[in-house]
Amino acid sequence: MENPVKLEISRRGLFISSAAAVAVASAAGRVAAQSAGNEMAYTTKVSFSVNGKGQHLDVDNRTTLLDALREHLHLTGTKKGCDHGQCGACTVIVDGRRINSCLTLAVMHEGDEVTTIEGLGQPGNLHAMQAAFVKHDGFQCGYCTPGQICSSVAVLEEIKANIPSHVSKDLNAAAAVTPAEIRERMSGNICRCGAYSNILDAISEVAGIKA
Numbered sequence: 641m642e643n644p645v646k647l648e649i650s651r652r653g654l655f656i657s658s659a660a661a662v663a664v665a666s667a668a669g670r671v672a673a674q675s676a677g678n679e680m681a682y683t684t685k686v687s688f689s690v691n692g693k694g695q696h697l698d699v700d701n702r703t704t705l706l707d708a709l710r711e712h713l714h715l716t717g718t719k720k721g722c723d724h725g726q727c728g729a730c731t732v733i734v735d736g737r738r739i740n741s742c743l744t745l746a747v748m749h750e751g752d753e754v755t756t757i758e759g760l761g762q763p764g765n766l767h768a769m770q771a772a773f774v775k776h777d778g779f780q781c782g783y784c785t786p787g788q789i790c791s792s793v794a795v796l797e798e799i800k801a802n803i804p805s806h807v808s809k810d811l812n813a814a815a816a817v818t819p820a821e822i823r824e825r826m827s828g829n830i831c832r833c834g835a836y837s838n839i840l841d842a843i844s845e846v847a848g849i850k851a
């Protein structure tokens with residue numbers, strides 16, 4: 641038969657453990673409530689232009705530009721691949737420069753001009769690069785394509801910007817752009833479907849060179 645003293649101790653122990661558990665739970669609840677309150681304090685208002693339209697957001701400071709575009713502005717043309725700067729699927733153009741939007745915070749872009757794939761062109765009014773990708777089958781699944789196109793557009797501008805001022809800015813005439821240079825500059829945009837040769841054909845057509 642069970643020893644009554646031992647049973648009593650055991651009940652007291654149980655009572656003490658339960659009381660401690662309640663205290664811990666209530667402290668945890670307070671911490672959770674407090675951090676929820678703090679989270680609200682950790683948001684920032686930011687204004688920038690996206691595809692020529694002013695946008696005003698109040699975002700968690702940790703929100704990437706990519707998430708601001710996709711989740712807040714519902715511009716889902718910009719894709720999330722790796723979410724840490726390795727695939728280029730999230731490439732957008734900010735103030736004329738291509739960037740990986742997963743690697744930058746939305747709050748860092750106050751006053752900036754952001755261009756996404758939606759801003760380059762739309763069905764019926766495609767950008768020359770979009771049309772060239774369609775013409776040359778520069779994609780298979782299409783997941784990397786918005787990033788590839790934004791990057792391609794910026795790449796040709798980068799090459800033009802590097803042409804000395806006394807030389808024609810016509811890429812072909814200046815012999816400034818070669819397939820090797822395009823490949824190198826596009827190397828941050830990964831295509832899992834391996835549509836690289838068609839992508840190069842598309843960019844070369846827009847640049848006016850032979851791939």
Ligand code: FES
Nearest residue numbers: 721722723728742
């Ligand atoms: S999603 Fe940004 S680089 Fe891959």
Ligand code: FES
Nearest residue numbers: 780782831832833
């Ligand atoms: S077209 Fe599929 S990943 Fe590039």
